[in-house]
Amino acid sequence: MECENGHVAANGDGLCVAQPARSDPLNWGKAAEELSGSHLDAVKRMVKESSDWVMNSMMNGTDSYGVTTGFGATSHRRTKEGGALQRELIRFLNAGAFGNGRDGHVLPAAATRAAMLVRVNTLLQGYSGIRFEILETIATLLNANVTPCLPLRGTITASGDLVPLSYIAGLVTGRPNSMATAPDGTKVNAADRGCRHHGAHT
Numbered sequence: 379m380e381c382e383n384g385h386v387a388a389n390g391d392g393l394c395v396a397q398p399a400r401s402d403p404l405n406w407g408k409a410a411e412e413l414s415g416s417h418l419d420a421v422k423r424m425v426k427e428s429s430d431w432v433m434n435s436m437m438n439g440t441d442s443y444g445v446t447t448g449f450g451a452t453s454h455r456r457t458k459e460g461g462a463l464q465r466e467l468i469r470f471l472n473a474g475a476f477g478n479g480r481d482g483h484v485l486p487a488a489a490t491r492a493a494m495l496v497r498v499n500t501l502l503q504g505y506s507g508i509r510f511e512i513l514e515t516i517a518t519l520l521n522a523n524v525t526p527c528l529p530l531r532g533t534i535t536a537s538g539d540l541v542p543l544s545y546i547a548g549l550v551t552g553r554p555n556s557m558a559t560a561p562d563g564t565k566v567n568a569a570d571r572g573c574r575h576h577g578a579h580t
Contacts, residue, residue: 467544493528554568
């Protein structure tokens with residue numbers, strides 16, 4: 379992991395505290411260069427194997443918590459509509475409190491972008507079941523300076539990071555209520571043509 383001229387290369391390891399603050403933009407090309415050869419192949423393979431395991435489990439009828447089951451007290455419930463469950467989870471977690479003021483009570487862009495970088499770096503370790511294409515989409519948004527609007531308030535839950543992260547997921551998956559700040563400072567939603575141009579909707 380290196381930070382050079384304000385560019386950070388995420389590789390699933392070695393991200394220090396100071397680097398997310400300088401992560402504008404995330405240098406995905408640098409990461410690929412740094413992970414060249416067998417290491418890059420290994421990272422992609424681990425991410426794919428984890429994703430394939432989740433998909434194969436669903437097809438084989440194996441229960442996976444939060445994929446084919448409910449959450450928490452509803453984990454005893456089962457569904458074969460895994461995709462619909464994930465979309466509903468994002469909708470359910472989009473429960474933050476935005477304001478009507480000038481800033482809309484939105485988390486500062488630097489904090490949001492740092493959260494995106496840290497999350498990408500963590501998910502590159504290949505333990506989550508996520509698709510590699512989603513990580514590439516988040517990196518594309520970072521590099522294009524398109525920043526999801528995350529609520530500053532309304533995140534007091536058992537897992538306090540889930541509400542703000544759901545707004546990043548909403549932008550990536552194209553939820554109509556998901557907003558972002560474009561490079562020119564204007565607000566766009568996930569359905570906006572410019573937002574799609576910058577890689578949203580995976």
